[in-house]
Amino acid sequence: MKLATWNINSLAVRLPQVLDWLAANPVDALGLQELKLVDEKFPFDALKEAGYHAAAFGQKTYNGVAILSRTPITDVVRNIPQHTDDQSRVIAGTLDTPDGPLRLVNCYFVNGQAPGTEKFAYKMRWLEALHRWLQEELKVHRRLVLLGDFNVAPEDRDSYDPVGLKDTIHHTVEERQHFQALLQLGLTDAFRLFDQPEKSYSWWDYRMLGFQKNRGLRIDHILVSEALRGRVIACQIDRLPRKNPQPSDHAPVVLTLG
DNA sequence: ATGTCGTCAGTTTGACGA
DSSP states (O other): OEEEEEEOSOHHHHHHHHHHHHHHSOOSEEEEEOOOSOGGGOOHHHHHHTTOEEEEEOOSSSOOEEEEESSOEEEEEESOTTOOOSSOOEEEEEEEETTEEEEEEEEEOOOOOSTTSHHHHHHHHHHHHHHHHHHHHHHHOSSEEEEEEOOOOOSGGGBSOTTTTTTSTTTOHHHHHHHHHHHHTTOEEGGGGSOOOSSOOSEEOTGGGTTTTTOEEOOEEEEEOHHHHTTEEEEEEOOGGGGSSSOOSBOOEEEEEO
């Protein structure tokens, strides 16, 4: 089966591209981030016609996440339990698969703006809360996938300019330590289970011809629990949609499980 | 190189977030 993540930077603008991509890439489930719309405006009908169930957690203007799935989504959780947050950043759900239930946790991690800002402090608090919750979630769900826009470039090779951007947002030691802490829960970065092309990125700034010059970051990730690690067959970034007219600044990442 | 998008308030432009 195939699972994917894609920050689409406004579902209102990008719905046609999402439908086109799903037609060409009929994945079993897709986690979306940055919907930028309220649930009343979520396109349940268009997605149903495309063959997908959906669970949404939106808000006005900013943030917003959703899970699309070929099969029904159960036990849906919105945001991190016992962590007060007025921003819609997390949606989790359980999918039925031939090998049993699979827990999908789809997150739009905090951007954090810059070290030393209040937004960065919020990012740190959010990351701590996510870690605490996932520790519990992993005890209940052996087969768990954590995916989304992490807003962290885990290693220098995940950045087009690790020297020039050292200690800036997405690159700080603190953010990378939080990423490592997630791995220490038993999660594995599926992308790095395989040989990958050098300079593989999932996000490119709209400005300064970022994509054309491949000045990007790998900040969209798919992490799998120990029980799933041996089932991972492939993990790839699909750069094609970034070439579309009016693209999202992020590309989808696709995981194949056997 | 304060570079480009998307959204909103509220009027055709600026503020904010990324």
